[in-house]
Amino acid sequence: MENNPLSPFEIVESLFEGVVIHSATTEIIYANPRALEILRVTENQVLNKDVLNPKWHFLCGKGNALAFEDYPVNIVIRTKQPIFNVEVGFVDKSSGDITWILCNTSPKFNQDGTIKYIISSFIDITSRKVAVPLEAVVANANDIIIITKANTDDPQIVYVNAAFTKLTGYEPDEAIGKTPRFLQGPNTDKDTRSRIRDALRNSHGIRETIVNYTKTGVPYWLDINIFPLKNSLGQITYFAAVERDVTNEVIKVENLTHLALEDPLTGLLNRRGFEQAVTNTFADKNFSFHTLALIDIDYFKNINDTHGHDVGDIVLTQLANLLKKFFRDSDLICRFGGEEFIVLMQKSDINNSLVKFEQFRTGVKETSFSINKQLNLSITVSLGLIQIPSSDIHLESHIKNADIALYQAKRGGRNRIQVFEF
Numbered sequence: 001m002e003n004n005p006l007s008p009f010e011i012v013e014s015l016f017e018g019v020v021i022h023s024a025t026t027e028i029i030y031a032n033p034r035a036l037e038i039l040r041v042t043e044n045q046v047l048n049k050d051v052l053n054p055k056w057h058f059l060c061g062k063g064n065a066l067a068f069e070d071y072p073v074n075i076v077i078r079t080k081q082p083i084f085n086v087e088v089g090f091v092d093k094s095s096g097d098i099t100w101i102l103c104n105t106s107p108k109f110n111q112d113g114t115i116k117y118i119i120s121s122f123i124d125i126t127s128r129k130v131a132v133p134l135e136a137v138v139a140n141a142n143d144i145i146i147i148t149k150a151n152t153d154d155p156q157i158v159y160v161n162a163a164f165t166k167l168t169g170y171e172p173d174e175a176i177g178k179t180p181r182f183l184q185g186p187n188t189d190k191d192t193r194s195r196i197r198d199a200l201r202n203s204h205g206i207r208e209t210i211v212n213y214t215k216t217g218v219p220y221w222l223d224i225n226i227f228p229l230k231n232s233l234g235q236i237t238y239f240a241a242v243e244r245d246v247t248n249e250v251i252k253v254e255n256l257t258h259l260a261l262e263d264p265l266t267g268l269l270n271r272r273g274f275e276q277a278v279t280n281t282f283a284d285k286n287f288s289f290h291t292l293a294l295i296d297i298d299y300f301k302n303i304n305d306t307h308g309h310d311v312g313d314i315v316l317t318q319l320a321n322l323l324k325k326f327f328r329d330s331d332l333i334c335r336f337g338g339e340e341f342i343v344l345m346q347k348s349d350i351n352n353s354l355v356k357f358e359q360f361r362t363g364v365k366e367t368s369f370s371i372n373k374q375l376n377l378s379i380t381v382s383l384g385l386i387q388i389p390s391s392d393i394h395l396e397s398h399i400k401n402a403d404i405a406l407y408q409a410k411r412g413g414r415n416r417i418q419v420f421e422f
Helices: 008-014 033-039 072-079 126-130 134-140 162-168 190-201 247-260 271-282 300-307 309-326 350-366 395-411
Strands: 018-023 028-031 083-091 098-109 115-124 144-149 157-160 206-213 219-230 236-245 289-297 332-337 340-345 381-389 417-419
Touching: 018 033, 028 033, 033 098, 033 115, 072 083, 072 098, 072 115, 098 126, 144 162, 190 206, 190 219, 219 247, 271 332, 271 340, 289 300, 289 309, 289 350, 289 395, 300 309, 309 332, 309 340, 309 350, 340 350, 350 381, 350 417, 381 395, 395 417
Parallel strands: 381 417
Antiparallel strands: 018 028, 018 115, 083 098, 098 115, 144 157, 144 236, 206 219, 219 236, 289 340, 289 381, 332 340
């Protein structure tokens, strides 16, 4: 069978690139089918038309109107040099649609050195040109964005955005090549780290709250969302982490939690806070006994009735400070309600505790409560004590029994200690 290769003309006609040939005076003398398709015109609309034709409206790469002298064909005519990879927007005046092309334009010369014609070839880059510039979005996002290699044992950082540097103080070249673990510190939760590691090893995304540290050692809290990035073959090549600084929110929650467990007047634990702390105490079975005391200010109603509730509040506050002074940091001190307080001496049996509570009772009696320059008050307290086995976590029944002992101390003349007898 005879071999019939395509002619040069047939090759140009079948090219995926658009090809336009201009005369030396810019008239279009040829446009291949792909050029007509890209520019959305017919042969009759372009042939023998020069670049001064009012139909043409071109834009530069930045989207501004392109000056006539900056049309690619005019640059080539003026400089007699080829130009490459010039972005040009072609505006369809009937619809306002813009077709973006990447254009190469070259002159062809006569023997005397004058331009014979100019060839422009171009491809359609509209989809690329109008696509959302995701790289710029990521780089300028308020949220921190970190991208690491998919190696879960050594997930080296390959990218951080500006928000990362703003929060952590680390420049990109100080972070890239390291793993995100270099941001962790003493208060970074081990269980959280373990969950993240397990999720990545199983190629799963995960969302956690974690504490990291800045370059200067300041802790900050992150709401972190980690997910795998796949290539066109579906293979995981990177992990991305989108992180939001939630430090203020965490602090606010911690403050609210603290307030919910604390008596606002004295700063001691309130009843709820005491019950929660006791639960943790009884979880430790290494010690046999604790001692609980219910403490009541004798004749406190008389103070309120005589001097007013503001003075009563001062007495309560000063007594709370006295409690903090007398008892250990490990002991739980609570304003139980009104003028009643509770102290739980942890890991201390009744005999050892009695000595300390007697010192406290005497100390209160000997203390002058300074209300103002003109007023000092003296008070006494009554105490009901009970020894609690560490294996017995029924707090409510122990408080009731301590209250029985307190009642007996009151009936016995006040300003005294009564131990509950089983």
